[in-house]
Amino acid sequence: MDKGRVTYCTDLEKSVIITNFERRGWIQVGSEEEWNFYWSFTQNCRNIFSIESGYRMNDNQIINHFPNHYELSRKDLLVKNIKRYRKELEREGNPLAEKKEVTLANGQTVTRYIHLDFIPVTYVLPADYNMFVEEYRKSPQSTWIMKPCGKSQGAGIFLINKLSKLKKWSREAKTPLHPQLGSKESYVISRYIDNPLLIGGKKFDLRLYVLITSFRPLKAYLFQHGFCRFCTVKYDTSVTELDNMYVHLTNVSVQKHGGDYNSLHGGKMSIQNFRLYLEGTRGRSVTDKLFADMQWLIVHSLKAVAPVMANDRHCFECYGYDIIIDNALKPWLVEVNASPSLQSTTHSDRILKYKLIDNIVSVVVPPGGIPDARWNKIPTPEALGDFDVLIDEELMEKEDSAPRNSKSNRCKP
Amino acid sequence: MESIKDDAIHNTAMKLAEELKNLSIYKSIYSDVQKLVSSPNVNKEDFKQSLQQAMKEKGLDTKLRNTVFHWVRTQGKQSKLDPLTSLSKASLQWEKRIHKSLNSMCSDLETSLAKIRSQSEQEELTEKWNELSTYSLDLSKYRPVYAPKDFLDVLLTLSGYVPFTREDEPKWEFSHLPLQVKNLEQLRKIYVEWCNGEPLLGVNPNMPSTVPGFATLEAERIGLGERVSALGYAPVIQEFLKKGSPQCLRARLWSQVLGAEVKQQQIAYFNQLQKSVLEVDLMIDKLIFKDVQLTASNDDQYFVFEDLLYQVMLCFSRDGEVLSRARSTALTVPVRGRNERTAFPPSGVVPFHGFTMYATPFCYLYDDPVQLYYIFRAFYIRYWHRLHYISTHPQGIVSLCLLYERLLEAHEPLLWIHFRNININPIRVVFKWIMRAFSGHLPPDQLLLLWDSILGYDCLEILPLLAVAILSFRKENIFQVNTLQNVDAVLADLSTISVVPLLQLALMKS
Numbered sequence: 001m002d003k004g005r006v007t008y009c010t011d012l013e014k015s016v017i018i019t020n021f022e023r024r025g026w027i028q029v030g031s032e033e034e035w036n037f038y039w040s041f042t043q044n045c046r047n048i049f050s051i052e053s054g055y056r057m058n059d060n061q062i063i064n065h066f067p068n069h070y071e072l073s074r075k076d077l078l079v080k081n082i083k084r085y086r087k088e089l090e091r092e093g094n095p096l097a098e099k100k101e102v103t104l105a106n107g108q109t110v111t112r113y114i115h116l117d118f119i120p121v122t123y124v125l126p127a128d129y130n131m132f133v134e135e136y137r138k139s140p141q142s143t144w145i146m147k148p149c150g151k152s153q154g155a156g157i158f159l160i161n162k163l164s165k166l167k168k169w170s171r172e173a174k175t176p177l178h179p180q181l182g183s184k185e186s187y188v189i190s191r192y193i194d195n196p197l198l199i200g201g202k203k204f205d206l207r208l209y210v211l212i213t214s215f216r217p218l219k220a221y222l223f224q225h226g227f228c229r230f231c232t233v234k235y236d237t238s239v240t241e242l243d244n245m246y247v248h249l250t251n252v253s254v255q256k257h258g259g260d261y262n263s264l265h266g267g268k269m270s271i272q273n274f275r276l277y278l279e280g281t282r283g284r285s286v287t288d289k290l291f292a293d294m295q296w297l298i299v300h301s302l303k304a305v306a307p308v309m310a311n312d313r314h315c316f317e318c319y320g321y322d323i324i325i326d327n328a329l330k331p332w333l334v335e336v337n338a339s340p341s342l343q344s345t346t347h348s349d350r351i352l353k354y355k356l357i358d359n360i361v362s363v364v365v366p367p368g369g370i371p372d373a374r375w376n377k378i379p380t381p382e383a384l385g386d387f388d389v390l391i392d393e394e395l396m397e398k399e400d401s402a403p404r405n406s407k408s409n410r411c412k413p
Numbered sequence: 414m415e416s417i418k419d420d421a422i423h424n425t426a427m428k429l430a431e432e433l434k435n436l437s438i439y440k441s442i443y444s445d446v447q448k449l450v451s452s453p454n455v456n457k458e459d460f461k462q463s464l465q466q467a468m469k470e471k472g473l474d475t476k477l478r479n480t481v482f483h484w485v486r487t488q489g490k491q492s493k494l495d496p497l498t499s500l501s502k503a504s505l506q507w508e509k510r511i512h513k514s515l516n517s518m519c520s521d522l523e524t525s526l527a528k529i530r531s532q533s534e535q536e537e538l539t540e541k542w543n544e545l546s547t548y549s550l551d552l553s554k555y556r557p558v559y560a561p562k563d564f565l566d567v568l569l570t571l572s573g574y575v576p577f578t579r580e581d582e583p584k585w586e587f588s589h590l591p592l593q594v595k596n597l598e599q600l601r602k603i604y605v606e607w608c609n610g611e612p613l614l615g616v617n618p619n620m621p622s623t624v625p626g627f628a629t630l631e632a633e634r635i636g637l638g639e640r641v642s643a644l645g646y647a648p649v650i651q652e653f654l655k656k657g658s659p660q661c662l663r664a665r666l667w668s669q670v671l672g673a674e675v676k677q678q679q680i681a682y683f684n685q686l687q688k689s690v691l692e693v694d695l696m697i698d699k700l701i702f703k704d705v706q707l708t709a710s711n712d713d714q715y716f717v718f719e720d721l722l723y724q725v726m727l728c729f730s731r732d733g734e735v736l737s738r739a740r741s742t743a744l745t746v747p748v749r750g751r752n753e754r755t756a757f758p759p760s761g762v763v764p765f766h767g768f769t770m771y772a773t774p775f776c777y778l779y780d781d782p783v784q785l786y787y788i789f790r791a792f793y794i795r796y797w798h799r800l801h802y803i804s805t806h807p808q809g810i811v812s813l814c815l816l817y818e819r820l821l822e823a824h825e826p827l828l829w830i831h832f833r834n835i836n837i838n839p840i841r842v843v844f845k846w847i848m849r850a851f852s853g854h855l856p857p858d859q860l861l862l863l864w865d866s867i868l869g870y871d872c873l874e875i876l877p878l879l880a881v882a883i884l885s886f887r888k889e890n891i892f893q894v895n896t897l898q899n900v901d902a903v904l905a906d907l908s909t910i911s912v913v914p915l916l917q918l919a920l921m922k923s
Binding site for chain 2: 265267
């Protein structure tokens with residue numbers, strides 16, 4: 001390697017990537033050449049790590065995915081991992097796994113985790129069909145949302161409020177619902193959050209960016225500039241609107257096709273303004289609690305997958321977290337994206353994404369500027385840019401052994 | 414001697430009591446006092462003492478004091494004739510021009526200024542009241558009656574101004590107008606707290622507090638603000654706002670200081686306004702829809718509040734109290750389909766391009782349209798109307814422009830010369846900021862801090878001062894460019910401006 005010359009390779013020919021790397025004086029090379037930094041598609045990353053490829057990365061190579069990121073980003077696996085995580089904590093008698101009885105709006109009493117109840121009740125279909133039906137019968141008037149496990153950007157999603165509708169869909173889609181029949185494509189079905197927080201009468205979800213540089217010990221950073229994505233149409237739960245996806249789905253890729261899509265703001269509001277609004281209209285303590293709850297949710301979703309992740313030192317990954325907030329200001333994790341869109345829909349979007357990439361590089365590359373898998377992955381406070389430390393288990397351990405010296409950690413309470 | 418003083422107090426009290434009887438709040442205060450008198454808290458033997466005590470305990474005392482405070486603040490506003498007759502003439506002419514252009518727009522579009530809505534239209538509007546963004550109107554032919562730029566052109570021709578004949582003489586400056594404006598030293602005497610470098614919110618909320626028991630400045634301000642708000646005494650709240658309000662208390666404090674709290678009476682009045690919107694179609698409604706669409710709907714900070722803003726702006730146009738309290742004038746026009754005439758618009762306010770921006774920032778404080786309405790109206794009546802009417806008032810737009818010029822010339826002479834050299838009138842590059850009180854130009858969190866200080870010091874002079882401070886902050890970039898377009902480009906993005914430190918720097922002595 002030319003000393004001091006960093007080479008990069010990218011599968012994504014986006015200006016936000018290229019301009020960022022060129023500004024650092026990096027040189028673009030092909031994937032067969034000697035690269036130091038690879039911004040790859042998930043599939044290409046998996047190929048590199050597959051045994052067949054026989055590719056071995058050297059110490060000066062890093063890549064933007066973990067080979068089995070799908071443990072977090074596939075809806076069914078995420079649910080499976082979180083359920084397992086809670087069970088394990090429960091078995092250990094960990095107070096985090098404490099449960100209590102909750103009475104739902106319909107009078108039904110259910111048992112919920114007090115601290116780890118952050119995903120809506122979810123089943124994988126067809127595997128858990130019978131369990132789903134059992135749960136469904138308990139409160140037949142509720143609405144459920146069906147999502148294909150492997151798709152993103154709102155594709156293939158629909159709502160159901162009658163079991164017969166699910167059966168009809170199964171017949172038409174030729175997707176057998178009974179586990180014994182087997183099926184190629186699996187779905188998750190989740191209880192629909194039918195009491196979302198509305199602003200100006202409109203539904204929205206939050207997109208937060210979380211950077212992971214290591215799963216064991218867990219090192220996670222939260223980007224300060226997330227945003228709210230709004231539906232263009234007023235929220236309406238009436239049955240007639242159940243099939244109107246513009247009411248329910250906040251994905252930009254869905255909303256873009258709606259007649260009311262505005263390309264100047266793209267239906268996006270910054271998280272700073274969201275916080276300002278919430279503090280102004282609801283008060284300080286509930287706002288602080290909501291933001292703390294969201295950090296909590298992210299950290300525990302990461303802890304849930306940490307044991308199964310292939311924690312390769314060459315890897316880092318930036319996840320797009322999608323969170324819905326209900327009208328009691330409780331956040332719910334909807335899904336995690338391993339390749340959050342870097343497409344810029346508006347001017348402020350472009351600024352945000354440029355900064356995101358810049359800050360990611362600055363966190364994952366050691367101070368010398370040359371990617372190095374042997375580095376201890378402890379960035380300086382300056383290198384964090386607009387990332388805040390969500391958790392760094394290594395630093396926490398150090399602090400535990402030397403409790404006096406706690407200044408080095410920027411971790412928020 | 415004592416007795417003369419007593420008499421004077423007595424006379425003032427009598428006069429005040431008479432004035433209070435004319436206020437809308439009087440009836441409710443009177444009935445509250447009556448109730449109190451008949452309660453066991455008040456006894457006949459010691460009537461005066463026990464009544465006073467009881468009024469204090471029930472908060473009626475504060476209510477009465479606040480009523481007097483708000484009344485005093487509205488006085489002296491029905492100012493005697495403008496001392497500069499030429500300005501009042503210009504003002505009349507300008508209003509005439511606006512009315513004329515409304516009339517001609519109306520005849521061009523072959524519609525009426527006012528007409529009764531058909532039954533079906535009323536029903537549709539009622540049904541869509543909460544989502545007026547879906548109310549379909551063809552607005553393609555409607556244009557804002559005027560924009561800040563047009564208004565500035567009018568201001569620049571104000572009489573007293575002698576057009577220069579020589580090509581190389583720049584055609585600008587308000588300095589020929591015989592108006593008194595403050596200099597920086599005088600401003601420093603007003604903004605004492607800022608000028609003394611006292612800790613203010615908006616600099617660093619995590620700065621350690623100097624008050625024992627509080628970790629940070631922000632925590633200290635929240636603690637103090639909660640007490641001040643619970644006390645509810647408007648002058649104290651005004652004092653508190655000088656150093657900035659925490660966002661979580663702002664909604665309450667702003668309503669309290671302006672006496673814009675919403676009670677049953679206010680809700681009923683708002684419903685009346687709404688009814689009037691639903692029944693009568695004024696051409697101004699289209700202009701309001703158009704303005705919300707052109708501004709808030711396209712703004713990533715405000716688009717979510719679009720539907721609230723339609724309601725608030727439409728109701729505002731119907732509010733006759735605005736007409737009487739903000740000293741505006743209105744046409745009187747017949748209502749087609751009904752045998753009567755109406756003031757057009759009843760509020761007397763014809764929106765210019767960006768008028769909605771006077772209301773948008775309040776969406777970060779209130780999600781209820783009625784509360785949003787009354788705070789916006791209170792701000793408009795106390796402050797905003799001065800920014801788009803021609804007058805000699807020291808808080809009026811003409812004085813503010815003059816103040817800007819004087820400050821720039823005195824404190825940024827090199828910039829002043831640069832503008833002269835490139836033949837750009839320096840007011841041109843900041844006028845829209847001042848006219849809109851920076852709304853839509855600063856991000857909402859910064860804007861709310863700026864407006865805290867408007868309420869706290871009860872004056873608008875902070876606007877030209879901020880304009881100068883921003884120019885001063887960006888002067889190196891301005892020196893690099895020499896066209897209006899490029900200066901505008903340097904100043905286009907204010908998203909990185911921190912208002913309070915910038916202003917404090919300008920006010921603190923070097």
